[in-house]
Amino acid sequence: MSFEIVLIGLATVIISAAPIVFAVIGETFSERSGVINLSLNGTIVLSAMISFAVAVHTNSLIFGYLSGMVVGAILAWIVAFSSISLHQSQVAVGFVLTETALSLAYFLGSPYTNSQGPTIQRVPIPLLSSIPVIGPLLFNADPLTYLSYLLIIGAWIYVFKTRPGLILQGIGERPAAAFVRGANVNRLRYMYTILGGALVGLAGPIFSLGVKAGWKGTISGLDGFGWIALSITIFGGWNPVRAAFGAYLFSLLQWLSLIAQPAFPSIPGAVLQVAPFPLMILTLLLVNISDAEWVNRTLAGMPESTRKVIARILRALHASPPAGLGIPFENE
Amino acid sequence: MLQKQTSRWVNLGFQFLAILVALAFTTLLLVLSGAPPIQAYKELILGAFGSIDNVSNVLIAWAPLLITTAGLLVTFAAGLWNIGIEGQITLGAIFTTWVLRSFENSSLSPTMIIILSIVAGMFGGMLWASLVGVLKTFGGVNEIFGGLGLNFIASTLVLYLIYGPWRRPGVASLSGTEIFPNRLWLPSISNLGISPWAFALGILGILIIYFFLRGTYIGLKLKAIGKNIRSAHTLGIPTWQYMMLSFMICGLFAGLTGALQVTNVYHRLLPYITSGYGFLGLLVAMLINYQAIWVAPITLFYVALNVGSVQLPIALKLDSNLSGVLQGFLVLFVLLMEGVRQKLTRKV
Numbered sequence: 001m002s003f004e005i006v007l008i009g010l011a012t013v014i015i016s017a018a019p020i021v022f023a024v025i026g027e028t029f030s031e032r033s034g035v036i037n038l039s040l041n042g043t044i045v046l047s048a049m050i051s052f053a054v055a056v057h058t059n060s061l062i063f064g065y066l067s068g069m070v071v072g073a074i075l076a077w078i079v080a081f082s083s084i085s086l087h088q089s090q091v092a093v094g095f096v097l098t099e100t101a102l103s104l105a106y107f108l109g110s111p112y113t114n115s116q117g118p119t120i121q122r123v124p125i126p127l128l129s130s131i132p133v134i135g136p137l138l139f140n141a142d143p144l145t146y147l148s149y150l151l152i153i154g155a156w157i158y159v160f161k162t163r164p165g166l167i168l169q170g171i172g173e174r175p176a177a178a179f180v181r182g183a184n185v186n187r188l189r190y191m192y193t194i195l196g197g198a199l200v201g202l203a204g205p206i207f208s209l210g211v212k213a214g215w216k217g218t219i220s221g222l223d224g225f226g227w228i229a230l231s232i233t234i235f236g237g238w239n240p241v242r243a244a245f246g247a248y249l250f251s252l253l254q255w256l257s258l259i260a261q262p263a264f265p266s267i268p269g270a271v272l273q274v275a276p277f278p279l280m281i282l283t284l285l286l287v288n289i290s291d292a293e294w295v296n297r298t299l300a301g302m303p304e305s306t307r308k309v310i311a312r313i314l315r316a317l318h319a320s321p322p323a324g325l326g327i328p329f330e331n332e
Numbered sequence: 333m334l335q336k337q338t339s340r341w342v343n344l345g346f347q348f349l350a351i352l353v354a355l356a357f358t359t360l361l362l363v364l365s366g367a368p369p370i371q372a373y374k375e376l377i378l379g380a381f382g383s384i385d386n387v388s389n390v391l392i393a394w395a396p397l398l399i400t401t402a403g404l405l406v407t408f409a410a411g412l413w414n415i416g417i418e419g420q421i422t423l424g425a426i427f428t429t430w431v432l433r434s435f436e437n438s439s440l441s442p443t444m445i446i447i448l449s450i451v452a453g454m455f456g457g458m459l460w461a462s463l464v465g466v467l468k469t470f471g472g473v474n475e476i477f478g479g480l481g482l483n484f485i486a487s488t489l490v491l492y493l494i495y496g497p498w499r500r501p502g503v504a505s506l507s508g509t510e511i512f513p514n515r516l517w518l519p520s521i522s523n524l525g526i527s528p529w530a531f532a533l534g535i536l537g538i539l540i541i542y543f544f545l546r547g548t549y550i551g552l553k554l555k556a557i558g559k560n561i562r563s564a565h566t567l568g569i570p571t572w573q574y575m576m577l578s579f580m581i582c583g584l585f586a587g588l589t590g591a592l593q594v595t596n597v598y599h600r601l602l603p604y605i606t607s608g609y610g611f612l613g614l615l616v617a618m619l620i621n622y623q624a625i626w627v628a629p630i631t632l633f634y635v636a637l638n639v640g641s642v643q644l645p646i647a648l649k650l651d652s653n654l655s656g657v658l659q660g661f662l663v664l665f666v667l668l669m670e671g672v673r674q675k676l677t678r679k680v
Contacts, residue, residue: 099656099660281477
């Protein structure tokens with residue numbers, strides 16, 4: 001395989017990772033603030049369908065993207081309202097929403113199945129796109145992909161380098177302490193959950209107006225991405241940059257499974273295509289395994305040099321969730 | 333006593349309100365999509381109960397959902413989200429198909445083969461469920477994500493089997509494996525497909541779970557873990573062992589569901605062999621607030637919606653996922669109303 005073809009392939013990997021990047025960073029914001037929005041799988045499919053329909057009717061990509069964000073924000077608001085204001089289980093409500101949104105998407109979407117809709121075009125950035133290797137790899141994409149780069153950098157700076165970002169960390173880690181210092185914990189949680197939901201909702205139109213253009217009902221191939229995004233959020237250790245890395249890794253696995261097909265004629269193509277999904281979820285083992293008692297016991301029995309290396313790798317991979325994740329906060 | 337009575341009526345009132353809101357939203361949706369709502373509901377009911385064939389389809393689908401939901405009450409009792417249930421049903425179906433295929437041409441009696449295949453299915457479900465437990469206990473992977481990963485693996489495995497070693501001679505396709513000969517079907521009444529055995533297993537299953545959670549030592553310990561894992565641990569309950577046990581029990585039930593899907597419903601292995609009963613069972617369990625006495629009627633209602641909705645595309649050109657929307661709305665609004673009720677009654 002020539003270098004050119006690999007480069008074109010990798011550029012596609014980056015473009016098809018864009019929706020997942022938006023979803024994982026959206027969920028990272030929401031979970032950083034202390035709220036698990038488990039509705040991602042339904043949210044992405046429903047926002048893909050609604051935004052496609054809106055784009056078909058208005059013939060406008062912009063309205064398509066905006067409507068996807070609105071759908072995501074509304075579903076996230078339901079999660080926030082039921083957990084923060086009504087003290088219901090976030091997991092329960094999120095799961096119900098996911099399933100309901102899926103059915104809703106297939107029900108409402110059936111008139112639009114296989115309709116023709118607008119799709120976003122690639123817009124090479126002048127100058128940057130002519131840099132060797134990096135140009136064709138990163139700067140020969142569509143505007144939403146460029147936006148995803150900005151989101152990764154912007155989200156990282158916001159969370160770790162700004163004052164509101166520090167407060168965001170605070171309300172997720174030690175809500176009581178943040179409250180004492182004057183943060184309105186529940187209002188901020190509402191805000192970040194809805195903001196995160198809007199970002200997740202953008203993943204839908206990025207699929208239906210670009211990466212997987214159109215609407216094909218249950219065979220649209222979008223069911224599953226939300227669960228992957230949720231597991232990448234954990235893999236990413238609630239850090240936007242690491243989460244984005246997870247999204248790229250998943251997208252790379254998908255591409256590899258596609259180009260690996262001719263090499264394994266005995267494995268049915270349908271099987272290889274699904275393989276990245278379980279693989280990505282099982283990477284969660286690497287994130288959490290150093291917490292397990294038997295791992296520490298085994299490590300303790302190893303020779304010093306090996307132990308140090310393994311322990312260092314495990315520590316680098318390890319991530320802990322925000323301490324207040326999923327726990328309602330009462331300001332009393 | 334009187335107060336307890338009133339609060340019970342208040343509860344019922346809120347639940348009734350929740351159902352009304354769910355219906356209102358579904359009706360609104362129908363109006364928005366240009367369908368006559370009354371007609372749609374009528375078709376839904378006729379589709380489920382309009383003919384003997386429809387009724388028997390409802391009854392055939394009932395046992396699998398009933399059994400899955402019963403199993404889920406055990407993991408819920410221990411405070412666990414067994415989202416891996418879909419994969420456990422799938423593995424049950426795979427193991428059942430495996431045994432049926434292996435002994436299809438043997439000298440064993442068909443009855444023996446069917447019994448063996450169902451036992452194997454239950455074992456398969458248990459195996460897959462215990463993997464969720466292993467990932468949680470020894471890998472630190474939350475059961476939701478471990479379960480999801482195993483669901484993906486299970487559905488990949490089915491695809492592999494259908495397109496690979498178990499493909500039909502000539503054509504490998506999504507229509508699944510070769511249909512088993514009639515003698516390997518669970519015996520059923522006349523030609524309606526309703527099996528008294530499937531029924532008996534369903535009723536037995538929910539009864540076992542009801543008494544298990546209510547009256548046994550193990551059941552009570554599981555509930556203690558579900559209520560407060562830390563104090564259960566302090567009280568000397570070996571928590572991870574009990575959680576593992578609850579996964580395995582639920583897996584047995586899920587495996588049985590898969591076995592019935594093969595031996596009584598589809599008579600072959602299909603890509604979507606679970607019919608989504610795992611996730612639907614999770615929804616039902618939430619709707620009934622995990623109370624065993626409600627499992628039988630509500631699962632019947634839910635499968636009736638599923639079967640009834642098949643009529644919608646034919647009669648009204650409406651997508652059959654309407655049933656899923658209504659099923660979801662019901663759970664969502666019951667959860668939300670419960671929150672509203674708690675909020676209001678706390679202030680009083």
